[in-house]
Amino acid sequence: MSRASAQTVTSTPPGAVQREAQLSFDELGRPLRDLTFCVVDLETTGGSAAQGSMITEIGAVKVRGGEVLGEFQTLVNPHTTIPPFISVLTGITNSMVADSPGIESALPAFLEFAAGCVLVAHNAPFDVGFLQHFAAEQQRPWPRFEVVDTAKIARRVITRDDAPNCKLSSLARLFGAETTPNHRALADARATVDVLHGLFGRLGSVGVQTLEELQTFSARVSAAQRKKRHLAEQLPHAPGVYLFRDDHERVLYVGTSRDLRTRVRSYFTASETRSRMGEMVRLADRVDHVECATPLEAQVRELRLIAEHKPRYNRRSRFPEKMHFIKLTREPWPRLSLVTRVLEDDADYLGPFSSKRAAESCLSALHETFPVRQCTDRLARRPSRSACVLAEMGKCLAPCDGSVDEASYAALVRQLRDALLRRPDDVVETINHRMGLLAAEERFEEAGAHRDRLASFVRAAARTQRLGALTGCPEVVAARREDDGRWAVHVVRHGRLAAAGVIPSGHDAHAYVAQLRAAAETVRPAPGPVPAASAEETEKILRWLESDHVRLVEVTGEWACPVAGATRHLAVHDAVAQSRRELTPAAERRPLATSRRPRVEALP
Template identity: 80%
Template sequence: MAHDSATRSASRWEEQRSFDQLGRPLRDLTFCVVDLETTGGSAAGGSRITEVGAVKVRGGEVLGEFQTLVNPHTEIPAFIAVLTGITNSMVSDAPPIESVLPAFLEFAEGCVLVAHNAPFDVGFLRHFAEQQGRPWPTFEVVDTAVLARRVITRDDAPNCKLSSLARVFNASTTPNHRALSDARATVDVLHGLMERLGGLGVHTLEELQTFSAKVSAAQRRKRHLAEKLPHSPGVYLFRDDAARVLYIGTSRDLRTRVRSYFTASETRTRMGEMVGLASEVTGIECATPLEAEVRELRLIAEHKPRYNRRSRFPEKVHFIKLTREPWPRLSLVRRVADDEADYLGPFSSKKVAEKCLSALHDTFPVRQCSDRLARRPSKAACVLAEMGRCLSPCDGSVDDTTYAAVVRQLRDSLLRRPDEVVDAINERMASLAADERFEEAGVHRDRLAAFIRATARTQRLSALTRCPEVIAARREDDGRWAVHVVRHGRLAAAGVIPSGTDAHAFVDALRLGAESVRPAPGPVPAATAEETERILRWLESPGIRLVDVDGEWTCPITGSTRHLALHDAVTQSRLSLVPFDERRSLAPTHRPAR
């Protein structure tokens, strides 16, 4: 009898173990879908929570909702108020996060947390739990943004932002950047994703968390293409049967990276398609990872591979030009001329360039007509003059001294100090936000952000471009020193000092063998802007030692870079909310007027 009892007990244990291995059915789990509104993109950087919204669901049924504004005990910047629609007056009587967080944790107890871009929302909640000395529960987390990128195709939606997914799944609530509305929309998105995944055999939480596109057997069979590549930094080129370049990439370890295209670690659909066409992989060894990055950019621009989405057309750019003529004006142009005019750019998007141009025209009433005016013009005033948006030199309404003073202020904003534009547009945004005219304020917010980013970028690029030569070194992880020679913003040489070699002799030899580089006109580097930005990131990284600088490598202390943090905060916090597998910068979305 004892033996029979033990047998039955073992059998029950095996049945239970098998059931556990199957995972927890999604229909039996309680999910707490949460969304936050905040004053910025980084809790560690001082941003605060202004609203919490959550919906508890199980088996498709709503069990409860949680919503409250939160007093951040700090001013909400006008720029952020435009994005969220939450103003200082709305949160003045709201409870603090010290009261809200324990109430939310009690509401979410025992649930699986769900959020769209979970690192943002969960990161804020964990930050303030830690700040309060409160233990963080062992929540399991589901990120609907990650799931969507694995399920949604471009035929379904242009991207995987919450607003786009809400339309795909006919959500009953339209996301509007208010916490509860966005949480309700995320519930519908979660259910829509679960329905699609159910058709692919995903029925448990474990299957949901590990689901990825399957790598085909044909894709795996091509892993031999990586075997001849070295374990060193460099650039790799996938080619088809006709030797056409399909895709170009870079890695610190060529063989390991290329092999990943033939294994389960590479699940991007378009990469599977590319590998299916590939018949050869060519590797180009580089002395340093930075050299590999630069070579990659140059090769992509040369070959324009169909499966590379970025950097294929560096020549398709725009600039804003402050002309040199009796009555200067701002003009959108495609290239920089050697004409001593002032330029802002380059812009890879004409739309962004136009936003920046509007920010400048909003602040400085210089003429917007394209005619060349004589020193003493005698034309009729245009509509802009009648609206007070142009000083109207064409009809003699302004003298050349007054007009020149405005142009000097404009030029100073472009090259050195953007405060006049920042203050003017911030004041306009604050006024519109106070009147809850968020859509209008959003237009000015986008213009200001475009201006700040453009001027900061131009100031940084032109600072390095002005230097005929910069030589810098950094000790790499293997203990050796990587050295780069940069001329007028272009990488001219790269090398690693061999062990036991005289460093000064090596640097002298590297300099002598470096590419000769002629300066480009105006502020434009002698390379693409993307290449010079990669070089700048390396030069500004920890551990850099400047060996020699020919010229002055300086940026204005009062320049635009100091304004970037606020304007980039929300965008940075949502970088993972991108179309599918590509990390692209997202344009801020407009909030409809309430």
């Protein structure tokens, strides 16, 4: 794969002296001691602003570096009767709020007090949710507050040995708060300040010193894991691929991201809590990276690097060579065969399948529809042997004993080839009819097995037709305007990404595309319908080409799928798969791609 600008794999060799670099605040993290926090608490008439509950009191304390900078407190007239049980709980009565400002005045005053602060609350979704609700009602822009939830942090830090629960009252006792929470807003905010500082003390002992570390902290991430944050410091904020290596230079894990530094930093925080990833980080000695022009290029490079290195901590895409195909042979009496590679033999192929089981399921659906022979021997044009069991069962036309002539058998093979490459209706109708009969007899398990066979066939046929359409094109050049306003351009040859780039601002678009095409990788077609890349790579390219707002710049060859092809049957099987996923544990779910065609427009 080529790009207009050069790209390298970079790393810091062990023992090398690093130059001092000025890091941004985002890279360093913002120390907790330097930030101003506004700790807020509300009293309300009920539990849901959306259902009509109102705010009756706002209390807030502004702190920085352990010092109180100011306090804010106001009762709020809810313009409705306060329920008696709320008055008993909070001590706030209707007469107390009668002369108080409404939320239309109290909210702007609070937002002015909290401006520029990190917002803190105990069970923050409740308090912040109320404030956001009334800001929206007043058509008032909500400031982009960063929010810290002391209840959420406490659940990660406090054990049952420390406190029976993470209620504010329990935590206030644990940390010896000077103010006892009493369901009045300012008192509860003061108690929350002491709880916040108590949590800071607990977290500081395990190396949490910045807001970024606080927001992503998890007890499941070890101190040793957090100490390796420096491995991400040399990575750019750019799309690309990262490679974790151990002290023997072995690649442990390959991943991709739109923002390399942010993603790799997450491995040392609560953003990445998978146990196997924790084990991988403990073994990691350095992180290399390949900066890419576009996210698609990063995804493709990730697949290629995984296939090359086969890292032990990558679970998917390590063995793209382990694929299965169904082959319709070219011989006097053709048959279907399960194979692991495609040859230049003019045969027709269906696939690839990611598992042998899926291929066998699809093969069963085809044999049920088309009674071609299933024996593996090569037959002469005029065979003379006894019929097999399948022939006696009516599941084979039995060319071996002369039960069928060449012309009739050839006609059946033409129907089979048409189902594989263009129109799957015969298979769909046959299996659906069989499923209906089984369901009518209440043989639902057998009907389900036929449904799975049909789904395997439809998906395989659709995949073959989609991949084959792109593979047959010597070159496809496409562009899409990205979020930053620049145009991402990709050159695809025989289904393989040959070049990727982003048109610089102010640069002549056509000249840039011409330069990118000239520098693109030379790609030779693979045997038969197979892409000149892994099927997974070509499918990623297809998803990008079929995404919204892609513009085709140049197409060499013909890129088209059959109108009556298998893709039109996918919606039914996607719906069935979705319903089955909803009844399946989340860990076992697998997403299924949908198919869309891009609009063809001219590049401006």
